[in-house]
Amino acid sequence: xxxxxxxxxxxxxxxxxxxxxxxxxxxxxxxxxxxxxxxxxxxxxxxxxxxxxxxxxxxxxxxxxxxxxxxxxxxxxxxxxxxxxxxxxxxxxxxxxxxxxxxxxxxxxxxxxxxxxxxxxxxxxxxxxxxxxxxxxxxxxxxxxxxxxxxxxxxxxxxxxxxxxxxxxxxxxxxxxxxxxxxxxxxxxxxxxxxxxxxxxxxxxxxxxxxxxxxxxx
Amino acid sequence: xxxxxxxxxxxxxxxxxxxxxxxxxxxxxxxxxxxxxxxxxxxxxxxxxxxxxxxxxxxxxxxxxxxxxxxxxxxxxxxxxxxxxxxxxxxxxxxxxxxxxxxxxxxxxxxxxxxxxxxxxxxxxxxxxxxxxxxxxxxxxxxxxxxxxxxxxxxxxxxxxxxxxxxxxxxxxxxxxxxxxxxxxxxxxxxxxxxxxxxxxxxxxxxxxxxxxxxxxxx
Numbered sequence: 072x073x074x075x076x077x078x079x080x081x082x083x084x085x086x087x088x089x090x091x092x093x094x095x096x097x098x099x100x101x102x103x104x105x106x107x108x109x110x111x112x113x114x115x116x117x118x119x120x121x122x123x124x125x126x127x128x129x130x131x132x133x134x135x136x137x138x139x140x141x142x143x144x145x146x147x148x149x150x151x152x153x154x155x156x157x158x159x160x161x162x163x164x165x166x167x168x169x170x171x172x173x174x175x176x177x178x179x180x181x182x183x184x185x186x187x188x189x190x191x192x193x194x195x196x197x198x199x200x201x202x203x204x205x206x207x208x209x210x211x212x213x214x215x216x217x218x219x220x221x222x223x224x225x226x227x228x229x230x231x232x233x234x235x236x237x238x239x240x241x242x243x244x245x246x247x248x249x250x251x252x253x254x255x256x257x258x259x260x261x262x263x264x265x266x267x268x269x270x271x272x273x274x275x276x277x278x279x280x281x282x283x284x285x286x287x288x289x
Numbered sequence: 290x291x292x293x294x295x296x297x298x299x300x301x302x303x304x305x306x307x308x309x310x311x312x313x314x315x316x317x318x319x320x321x322x323x324x325x326x327x328x329x330x331x332x333x334x335x336x337x338x339x340x341x342x343x344x345x346x347x348x349x350x351x352x353x354x355x356x357x358x359x360x361x362x363x364x365x366x367x368x369x370x371x372x373x374x375x376x377x378x379x380x381x382x383x384x385x386x387x388x389x390x391x392x393x394x395x396x397x398x399x400x401x402x403x404x405x406x407x408x409x410x411x412x413x414x415x416x417x418x419x420x421x422x423x424x425x426x427x428x429x430x431x432x433x434x435x436x437x438x439x440x441x442x443x444x445x446x447x448x449x450x451x452x453x454x455x456x457x458x459x460x461x462x463x464x465x466x467x468x469x470x471x472x473x474x475x476x477x478x479x480x481x482x483x484x485x486x487x488x489x490x491x492x493x494x495x496x497x498x499x500x501x502x503x504x505x506x507x508x
Contacts, residue, residue: 127371152377162372164363166304175300179293179376203307219372 078103078227078258079124083133084142086123086282093119095282096133101260101275106253108272109262111279117262118158120279121229124260126150138226155225157216159235165205169196169215172204176219190221195244210241217248228252228259235264246272290382290499297378297386302393304363311394315355319398322348323405330410341412342420342471345402346464349428352398353460354453357435360391380503384436388498392432399428416475423480426487427467433494434459440505463490 079101086094094116101107109117122128124137126147135142140150156162163172173187191197194214199207204215213233220228230249234242249272253259261272278286305311326344364370403424406412438456470483 122371125371125375127374148377151375154375156371156375158368158371162368164300164304164369166307167300171300171303175296176376178296179378216372223375225375 077101077136079135079137079260081123081133081135081142084123084130084135085132086119086128087131088128092282093128094123097282097284099277099284099287101258103258104253104256105275106249106259106261106273107275107277109260109277109279110264111285113264115279116282117279118231119282121156121231121260121262124227125154125156125229127156153225154227154229155220155223157213157220157228157230157233159213159232162216162219163204166203168201168203169207169218170200172215173218173222176222180223182222186222187218190218193221194218194248209236210238213237213241213245217245224257226257228257230259230261232262232264290379290385293379293382294385294389297383298389298393299386301360301363301387301390305359305390305394310359311356311397315352315359315394315398316401318355319348319352319402320405322351323402323409327409339472341406341410342468342475344410345406345412345471346427346467348402349395349399349431349467350460350464352402353395353428353431353435354456356391356394356398357439357452357456358449360387360436361439380506381499383506384440384498384502385495387439388429388433388436388495391436392429395428395432396425399424413475417471419480420471420474423470423474423484423487424467426484426491427463427470430463430487430491430494431460433491433498434463437494437498437502437505440502463487466490 077100079099081097081099084094084097084099085092097116097120109120111117119128123130123135123142126137126140126142129147130142136145137150138153140146140153142150164175167175169191170187173190174184177184177187188197191200194217196211196214196218199211204212207215228249233245237245249259249261263272274289276286276288277284278288323344326348330340364373400421403417403421407414407417435456438452438459442451442455466483466486470480470487472478473480473483
């Protein structure tokens, strides 16, 4: 039986910002088509790890391959096209409407704009198409971010604290959608603060502390 | 590249139309700056002064700095930057699109400020109309240089004071060429040499922007 293909392979990865270590000696393998949760306290390095996996920050030392792209020598632009990012701070243009944001993304990606209606239905924003993004609630903003990702269909989904300020209905909706994404074969890495929720969400939980992996519960 | 440029320019102009920053903040600022220039010259000198073209470009320089900051702030939110980065847009197209949107905004402001200069600084109407084509070229060059220096100064995330310090040396030749061509239009001088300088500057800044914008974004 062949072993699963790793979508992420980090070896002693170090990320420095102005000399300060955001990540220190992280070694991690994540299999393709799986859901992994990264947990830890504020400042533990969860977001830094996700940004490294997305090619949004550069490796200072060590090595790593994400979705077939070498983090030291590969084309990080190419990697970014393969990953999708959803942060808790909002991921789009606040002055544009829901439809305008998604039309921009669809045209940038060369996707048919007809797909927009489908993804809006999927995330439950079909009745909010002409509302400016800044007028959406926190949960609706998160759904708009998801719609942006569904339109993109990335190989690797990086979700940074997606549950922050969501109500129970929003969390349940997110859980269902993440499950569908994993079932479709994509890899999902979620950072979450709440260890109980992490255990409920995924069989693989990576615990971070001080920029290092402090535990890996599989 | 052109497809992305038009997409980015359309998005920036739509955001500007929606937020009305140009209409309610930048244009009033430009008119107030012109009024202050008129007051600085004094009521007896404003009509006779040859400072009109220079003051017009001084006001446009201040407006340009405001608009560059605004253009960069649109992309400045961390989540937006990250999401857009994962779209993998061609940086040359992004540069051209942002420069085009900024040029359109500066052209609109420039026409208003030019009319304001005629009214408030009493520059000649016919000469100002003759200067209009060269003004549009200079403002397009300022937009290209400004987009480049906006990215260099931190893309809306760096300190706001860095942009003027970095960009003034690049803007100075454009402002000199603009002032000279406007003065020549008012006083019947030969315009063609300033046209050549302005066009060369425009082409140079567009070419440099296409080549370097991606590197600046990455850094």
